[in-house]
Amino acid sequence: MKRTRILKAALSALVAVSLAVPATVDAKETKTLTIGATTSPHAIILKHVKKEYEAKGYKLVIKEFSDYPEIDPSTSDGSLDANYFQHQPYLTAYNKDEGLKKGDDGYLVSAGKIHFEPMGIYAGKSDDLKNISDGAQIAIPNDASNEARALLLLQDEGLITLDKKVKVTSTSVTLKQVKKNPHDLDLVEMDGAQIASKLNDVDYGVVNGNYALDADVTDKLLASESTDGEVAQTYGNVIAVQEKDKDSQAVQDLVKILKSEKTQKWIKKHFKGAVLPVEE
Template structure:
């Protein structure tokens, strides 16, 4: 009886040890398969698009966390400081200017979509209808100035000085302005929809993300809109040491996939355009 009890006790201990060992192995295996990354993004449409690819990334072993920012200042600071793993809110000219001003080295990991900047007016139905000395309200986001100038140039309202790179142009680069349009550019980007709704200025230039967020339709309500051939496509930005990060590569691949690009086209009805 004593031997039987001893053998029985040993069997129970061995079984328990085996179960604990198996349990530990399973937990380790599970954690090794999942990688968590945090991506900073503007609320609309960036965070929405990221949320769309979350289920697909989960299948790929990537736990995507989204941190929403309400401005264009903090996302790059957070990325450079290591608080997030990537961000998705800006175009390349903006990134280049930020790097130059802040001695940064953030890089482009891939283009996803274009938010066509548009001109809105409650007073005129066509950009060419603007009268002499009309006031055009523009945000203080200087990397967008080339986009604004291109719209007015294409409408035949201004010309640009020869030899000027339009992606880094500003209002001092206007060569001719027959109607003497007054470009006022001292407003926060997120305030532009409210300025338009309050009937401020003769025309208001609004980024598509803030237009959509403010309940506006850039395609149907604007008097002029940026062409899809624009070089201002929105990108995923990362630190240089993350360029071989497999989880981020999976993120970019999911965002650039045909299914996601088709979803962007359908979801935003032209207010946001696929990059590919």
């Protein structure tokens, strides 16, 4: 009987010790990261790395947007933890337009530059840039940073001449800064997301790479930006977060996977040059 009491006491002590030590003491706490992204190529890339990211103990929730105007506001107000759809000039313009400054709640910053989508001139009703007709209509994006980029591409192709003040980083370019237009081109400003679908209505369109992929018009490409140098570095697409979240482990782990050699090789192969990783 005495031996039985001793065994029961020992067993009770062992149970007490087991209960006192959490079963998941060495397990990494799951952190959910909700990220907003336009469908192509951003959400496609995120879905590709989702399994690898979640293997690190996270949960990645990808919210897809067909258009981008609401993504930054949703990140600023905390509805999204991060976003992936824009380049730095667009992000800078957003903060400026919203009156947000460094240190403000909702101020957005880049946590890492991931890929570059060469902007291109695509054929519409016409497909010959070398013998372009006088008065030809060319659709260009109407937001400040992408409009500058489109006009610089047209200048690189010898179609127009811009004010010398227009630079890759300009965020307040207008058509008034077109100083020479020898073919009297009709530059039509419109929502950048709509240009690819309107190519049949204009002679040419200057389209962002992601929209060209979405609309499956990459076979209509006539000319595109160089994939090296200042343009690629400036317009590399970033993971954007509120300033206070930039150095969080969840964000940095995602950026590290997206910038890995493995992911970069996949981007090059999957998008066949329409999307390219940014090398820093």
